[in-house]
Amino acid sequence: MMEITTVHYTVLSAALFSIGVIGVLVRRNIIIIFMAIELMLNAVNINLVAHAHRLENLVGEVFVVFVIAVAAAEAAVGLGIILAFFRNKETVNIDEMNVMRW
């Protein structure tokens, strides 16, 4: 077995990111789509942490903190929108969310 290098982490990150992309593109349940986006953000985080580890520079980790903050903000607003939408249209199917107002 070979030594684990940053490349391994990057590959892992890329694979995770792709799974996230698949989720966003294939699923229609908006909540699952949101979770796929979280997966993609996590892929990015893994990449950042791995490189911060390699470079022995914590800037990468600082950005992870920001990413997590953004993810939290996104989840709060996004779920708020889902709830508001659901209350009016009674669906979480993204295909039916095709109007800007209701």
Place this chain on the structure above:
Amino acid sequence: MTTAPSPMFDTDELVINMGPQHPSTHGVLRLVLKLDGEKVKDVDVVMGYVHRGIEKLSENRDWTQIILLTDRMDYVAAATNNLGYCETVEKLMEIEVPRRARYIRTILAELQRIASHCLWLGTHAMDIGAMTVFLYAFRERELILDLFEEYCGARLTYNSMRVGGLPLDIPTGWDEKVRAFCDVMEAKVPEYEELLTNNRIWLERTRGIGVISAEDAIGLGLCGPPLRGSAVYRDVRKDEPYAAYDEFDFEVPLGTRGDTYDRYLIRLEEFRQSIRIIRQALDGLPEGPVMGKVPRLLKPKAGETYHAIESPKGELGYFIVSDGRATNPYRFRVRPPSFCNLQGLRPLVIGHLVADVVALIGTIDVVLGEVDR
């Protein structure tokens, strides 16, 4: 675009079946709550799970046997039920009850009121989460049950009165024990108050909860403490005195806001007033027989009457029709205070939260044996 709601979501309001097996519906009451989140939008009260047909049964029992059936209605205040029934028959037959019997009946009825309120206080506090009060109140109720046991041998269904008086005179020394109990009880009421009356959480849970105006309360036919909580001066003991209440001095506590807290304060004050009545009755207990002149075979003349007394829950009325020929009533009807008060539950509950529902069931003080009969 297509706005037809897809059928895959359940967006109806949450319908919750509270009861008939539920820890705080005080028996087998069933509430079908329609909730919006935690807020109650509508409630349907379903009852009848302990309907035993006491009215129908009574029409086929003779006048004395019915006393035993009345025990089974409000089973936490059986003596009050006995009293109401016996007085109604006495009114129908125009029987004079000896003064001593009327005094003892008053004592029994007031002891029963304390016992019933103890049970109410305990369960009501328990519903709101104050579990210690429950056991404190039951400790005192136990003393009353002991007194009743000594008087009539039973602890729950007393069968303690007869048409025309009482089956038994009080045992020797019983009055002293009642007096001692009054002293104990007087000391214990402040103990309950200490735990609840000024407790912040208790205030938040009961103040402004289930407010009902005096007009609505009268219109809905509420009676007893729920009616007095809305500042309506109505107490059968004062308005239409029965037993020996016209000879005693006592006050009828009234609420001001008509909320759960007021009803709580009223019942606590009734503890004190009941003790006051019992003491007066013991002080003035006359000598004499406890049974009036009653024909061997009870057979009232044809006629009908309605007579009400103030049970711990409210106005307990009996409507009895005699056809003058049979040894059983032609029609026997009970006006159950719990039933009428329970009717007030729906307007009280709507708009409140689920947690308040249990507090409001508690504040109405229902006994399902009486609601369903």
Place this chain on the structure above:
Amino acid sequence: MADEPKSDDAATDKPPSADTPAGASAADGVKPVPATGGQETGKPAAAPAKPKPKPKPKAPPEAPKGPSDPLPPDDLEQPAFLVSLRQALPAAIEQVSYWVGDWTVIVPPTALIDVLNFLKDAEEASFDYCADITASDWPPREKRFDVIYCLYSTRRRHRVRVKVRAGENEPVPSVTGIWPAANWLERELWDMFGVNLTGHPDLRRILMPEGWQGHPQRKDYPLEGPGELLLESPMEWLRLRNLSDETEIE
């Protein structure tokens, strides 16, 4: 409708004869009166005009024809609300009866709402509290039900009973519009007797189960009911049940 103002005049016209003492002191609302209802038995006569009493048919020995509704003794003064009721709605009153201190007004079902509205709204009556609604069943009689409204006034502190005689299918108007309290009481009335109540907002069974057949408080309903039959011979019970299911197509 036009009678109503007259009734007020009538009440004020004869202040001394009506039993104002009870009414006046109770009007304060604070001090309760230790008298039972509006009854003033000790008072001397001066009774106002009474309608001619209907002769009560003697009950045959086998089945009672109905309750004895004894007329009040001639020397007994009638309470003010009865006097004014009689003046306001003279046609509505079939009979007034008095027994062991209770006043009962017997009215036809058609006049029920008018009478109850008058009793609730008139100043000297002000029966704002509907204590009880019940019935009694006298099967051989053509109008088999006596529907009884027990009223009470929290302001005047007196009672009265209003009685309606109704046949099995004769409509009896619901009084829920006058007293909300009547809602459940009338539900129970219907549940137990099957009185044909009209205009009730929510007429369902209340004490008996939803699909129950029959009305248990009727005199011709057996004391045992189906419950014991079910235990003793289930097949017979099932046959009877299916029978009733078939008839229940409504």
Place this chain on the structure above:
Amino acid sequence: MIDTIVIPLLKIAVLVNGVLVAVTFTVLMERKVIAWAQSRLGPMRVGPYGILQAIVDPIKLILKEDITPAKADKWMFTLAPILSLVPALVVFAVVPFGGDELFYVTDINVGLLFIIAVTSIGVYGIILAGWASNSKYPLLASLRASAQLISYEIAVTMTLVSVILTAGTLSMIGIVEAQQEAGFWFFFVQPVAFVLVLIGGLAETNRAPFDMPEAEQELTGGFHTEYSGMRFSMFFLAEYANMLVISAVVVVLFWGGWLRPFPNVAALSFLDFIPSWVWFFGKMFGFLYLFIWIRATLPRYRYDQLMRLGWKILIPIAIGNIVVTAVVKVLL
């Protein structure tokens, strides 16, 4: 090898068993204390003064039939109690029960954060229990519980920031040592934070007067209504283990952990003969008693009142406390 694997494993084994046994005795203690508060005797039949009740209860629970409702989500239904119990046990890894290395499993430099993070996982057990039961009362209860736990977690975490500021470290041992250096327990410098953490802790462990999620009078038992037998007892264990956690954390943060009162005052050094773990457990016992006492005394808050208390009172006070602490810290 022995130092890095065997000893920690032994410690973990002892700790987990110790916590479970402690929980059963906490249940007994609760029953006894509440009984005394209510002028009754409590369990008296099993063993002297009912002491063996602590052993009989779990046996009874284990032997009871374990029912899975037909419409429940089987996997989730089984997973939920585990998710509830495991975090409660894991947290003890960083709790120092005494001054010696023997008395804690590990000391990580983010110990306090670790506790907050791991306890925040415990909410899944409650939510999933409510959801998986496929029943309305548990669902309502779990919605209540999740909202309650999250809001009070915010309040508690905010409050802990001021303690971290005072101590200057996130390590549990570091916090105790900081109190030793300072010469006084942090209760004396952070009394507001102490009260907030205590209230928040009551809410986070679903204890009275904040026991809405399991209010049996309203929700017939709350999120574990459909549970029975072993799985129910795991919720039970988790609740009491969380109670132990909260008391342990409060003791470490505010009451000097294993330190004696005024650790720098030489005049009190005669107290040193008492071992450090006795101090720790004594203080923990005191807080457990306090929790039980509160339960016996107070009625239950209503859900919306609880949320109002959390968001409108506790969190603003916590933020104010952080600001004051920071200013004082800078000035000194």
Place this chain on the structure above:
Amino acid sequence: MAETIGFYTLSVLILGLAVLVVTAKNTVHSILFLVMNFLCVAVLYVVLQAEFLAVIQVLVYAGGIVVLYLIVVMLVNLKGEAEAHQDPRRLSVIGLALAGAVLLELAGILVYSSGSDAAVPSSEAVASPVQGNVEELGWLLYTDYLIPFEVASVLLLVAMIGAILLARREV
């Protein structure tokens, strides 16, 4: 060796759980897989010596954000699969193809740049006066990255207000 085994185990777990998140029929199951995924990622952070981030990952992601998802799912009370009724304009095949393209692109970039893995000069490491992961991170956040930090907090504030506004029933 231990690191290798750990890495591969974690990778398999992370990717497998991610696949389950995307494919699970039941949304609640999906959320639970997501939580486990995040916990595994947290462990990965510990391997990469970022303890603070690991704890934050658990605290914020697993303990906060995903709980929100769970609550929302329970609130909207999903009865069945949202995909139950199909929209012909959306084709999963195209989605999969696009995702494959993304993966290919990423792989290309990776292969192209993987040569220069080693020996990257430590980019003038900021001389922080403190020791330890948490302290250094804090130092960076409150010195060099103070303004982004403040911006992030403003973002969170805006998100909070927005969420409250959206969730209000009567607008």
